[in-house]
Each structure stands twice: as structure tokens, then as C-alpha cells.
Amino acid sequence: MKHLKIVFILLFSISTLISCSSDNDDNAQPQVLDPLESYTELNVSYGSDNDQVFDLYLPANRTTNTKTLILVHGGGWSAGDKADMNDFKDFILDQMPSYAVVNINYRLADTNNQAYPMQIDDITSVINWLEANEAYYTISEDIGFVGVSAGAHLSLLWSYGFDTNNKTEMVCSVVGPTNFTDPAYLDNTDPILQGLLVNLGLDTSIPYLEEISPYHRATILAPPTIMFYGGEDPLVPTTQGTAMRDKLEELNVTHEFTLYPDEGHGWVGLNLLDTTIKLKNFIETHL
Template sequence: MKLLRFIILNILNLLICLSCSIESVDIDNNHDGLNTTEAYQKLDISYGADVNQTFDLYLPAGRTSSTKTIILVHGGGWTSGDKSSMSYIKDLIQLEIPNIAIANINYRLADSNNPPYPMQNNDITTIINYLKINKVRYSISDKIGFIGTSAGGHLSLLWSYAFDTNSNVNMVCSIVGPTNFTDPAYLNNTNPELQPFIDAHGANPTIAFLEEISPYHQVTSNAPSSILFYGGQDPLVPPSQGTDLRDKLLSLNVNHQFILYPNEGHGWTGLNLLDTWTKLKAFILNNL
């Protein structure tokens, strides 16, 4: 009963806070003088010619040059998906960690002529460069965190471990994101339903290429704080994808947290979802 009351109160608080934020949001009208005492949002900011090269930006009221940004990266097997699927995480951050800026991003989707790597990581780089260029105007710092789900978890980890040449990433979260494409569970797969997911980066790739696109093989002792959530019954991302990266982070002495829900699959709801947010919120507060 106490838990149910807690959930209901959070939902009510969320609705109240969101309705209040709508009244105080400063919508961009292409002017440079942004009022930092008010919340600000700009939706579908274009950063390229492709229809999917857009992102939504949410800036908190009272922001300063020390305000950090969390980048949300949606899933969809690298070939589908949309930033709207991350709206619930955006809402939770705005409600419970209101001093953080948020960029909820889309990226170019892969197809037979356009492989996901390095295209999608390059899109993330372009967005981060945009935020850096505009950090004075937006009154934010260049320090960032990532939250990614499924393919978005993979992209978040890979960018943080292999593309963050300026050490701007303070923390990264992967929720059921693939980490190691040389995992025997993938290399020796016999499940025809899983194979399209594995083949998204191309059929018959070399081991060297698979290592290049695997966070497990790219992580170093300089990696940012990492939190990993996985399901023990996931048909797409076996738990070894999480446990192997956990062990690698431990061997490198990288600050990390690993959570496995033994009876969950490729995502979950209910009490385990509440547990995920509780742990993720604490990790953000301690590491971003």
C-alpha cells in the first residue's frame, strides 16, 4: 500500500510539475538573449539534412555555466525507433533531478546502404559539438551523461568509451544495450529470429570490426562511471553482454554498478522499473 501511494503521488507530482513548466517555458524564437531564470525548450533542432537528424533540448530554470546535460539515446535495433520513446525518462529527470539539462536525440537510421557504424556515432558527435558551440548561449557546461536503451545503450557506451576524446562524459547508463559482438552467444547463434539483430552491422564482418564496434573491447581505465541494467531472460541481449562488461570494468578499476533482473527480458515494467529508476537517479546524482 505504501508503494502504491508513493507511485500515485509521483504521478500526481509529475503532472503538476509538467503543467507548471509549460507556463514558464521560454520557447526559442531565434533570439540570443535566453532568460536563465526560466525553463527553456526547443524541439526538433536540426543538425543535418536527414529527416532523423533532430533532437529536443530542455534547459532547467536557474541554469548556470555549471549545468550538466544528459543525452537520451533511443533503441530500435539501429534501424528503427524514435526519441519519443525516451520521453518518460525525460519526464522523470525533469521531475526528480530538475537542475539537469536534457537532449533527447534522434539519429540516422541504418539500412542496407547505410550501416549504423560509424554513422550513428558521428551523429552523436555532431550533437555534442553543437551543444559545446552553444554552451554560453544556453548557459550549460560541456560535461555530459548518457542514458541509452537497447541499441541506444550500445551507442551510448561506445561513444563514451571510444569517441569521447575530450573526456566530457561523466557517466553513462546502458539499459539492455549490446556490449560485445564477439560474444559466443552472437558468433555461434542458431536462432533465426535473433540473426537480423546481429546482422544490423553487416553480414560476415571481421572479428577486428566486431571488436571496433564493441564497447567491451573499447573500454579503458579512463572510462566514465558506468551503470548497467540487464534482464536474465533477454532474447536479444543475453546476460553475458552485461556480466562480461561488468567484469572488464572491475578489472580496469572503473567506477560502475551492475544490476541484473534474472526473470526479465528485453525491458520491464512494474516494481523492477521503479527499482531501475531509483538506482539510476542515485547514480546520476553521485556521478554526473
């Protein structure tokens, strides 16, 4: 009888273990998301800070060749939110539905935290996160950037100076600063401009300004680049675009440049339609 009791206890224990194992399997995450279905995940965390989150949009019928467009908002390096890029996100999802989209937030500069290199580090963390999860989401490691204003500066700077594995296949700058050694910045006494630049760091030495300038980081390995600027922009001088255009031409890097002479730091109407048509063609050609 004693032996029967021991056998019963053992059988009960084994049954319980099997039951628990079955329950755990039922609740386990799938090893790979169904690539035939579209998938959206909001506020995915890629770091410990509340601002280190992004929204992820995966297309249906994706494969290991599916490319990812990363959207980077503006706001003078100290403000802004990924919601500011929702129009671009909606445009891409509607007009280019075969691409994955990642719309990112990043830590914002303040009196205790300068933008550089903090925000570049955040972009690197996003790229590393995507690489670590590319099999789960069924995407490739190839990426493109669409950035606006300060976000365009960060997109260019990361793509030119920090993409050590050459994953970036195209980058778009909409009114992005490119060269902080430009006299249009160095000699400008506008307090609004000076206040914005403080967010990048208090070091005003030429070597530092060159380090944070896409113009000075571009090489022959820079990815295809498309740029849009306004001739009446009060925050980003026209020379920020034209000098970058000339540098890419000198380096023989594929690029497109559009200047809207009568526009400021953004535009609507027919010029915005022109921007989206050119951007769509550039993305589909190079990414």
C-alpha cells in the same frame, strides 16, 4: 535649392537606415537565453537529414555548471524514435530538475546505410552542436548518457571509444549489447538476432566486431557506468552485461550492475522502480 534637396535626400536616407537598423535589432535573436527561465525547443536540427534532430529541455536557474543528460533510443539500430525515451525524459525533468535534457534521433540503418559509424557520427554531431551553443543556452560541456538497447550500445561505444575530450561523466546502459565477439552472439543461429546484427555492418571479422564493441573499447579512462539487464532477455544475452561488469572491474572503473533474473528486454513494476531509484542516485553522484 539644389543643395537643400541633396541635404534632404541624405537626411532621409540616414533616417531610413536608422529605422531599418532598429527594426533588425528588434527581430534579432538574443545573444544568451534568459537562464532564469526554463526553455524547451523541439526538433532542433543538427544535420541535413530528417532524422538528425533532437528535443532540448533546459531548466530554470541554470548556470555554466549545468550538466546535460543525452537520451538515446533503441530499436535494433534500424528503428525507434526519441519519443520512445519520453518516460525517461519525464522522469528526469520531474525528479532531477536541475539537469538539461537532450533527447536525440539519429539516422537509422537500412540496406544502403549501416549503423556504424553513421550513428556514432550523429552523436558526435550532437555533442559538437551543444558545445558550439553552450554559451547561448548557459550550460556546461559536461554530459551523461542514458541509452536503451541499441541506444545503450551507442552510448557506451561513444563514451568509451570516441569521447576524445573526456566530456562524459557517466553513462547508463539498459539492456545494451556490449560484445559482439561473445559466443552467445557469434554462435547464435537465431534469425532475429542475425538480422539485427546485419544492421551494424556486413563485416564479421573479429577486428571489426571488436571495433564496434564497447567491451573491447573500454579503458581505464572509461566514465562511471551503470548497467541494467534481464536474465530472460531474448535479444541481449546475460553475458553481455556480466562480461562488461567484469571488464570494468578489471579496469578499476566505477560501475554498478543490476541483473533482474526473471525479466526480459525491459520491465515494469517494482523492478522499474528499482531501476529509476538506482539511476537517479548514480546520476546525482557522478554528473
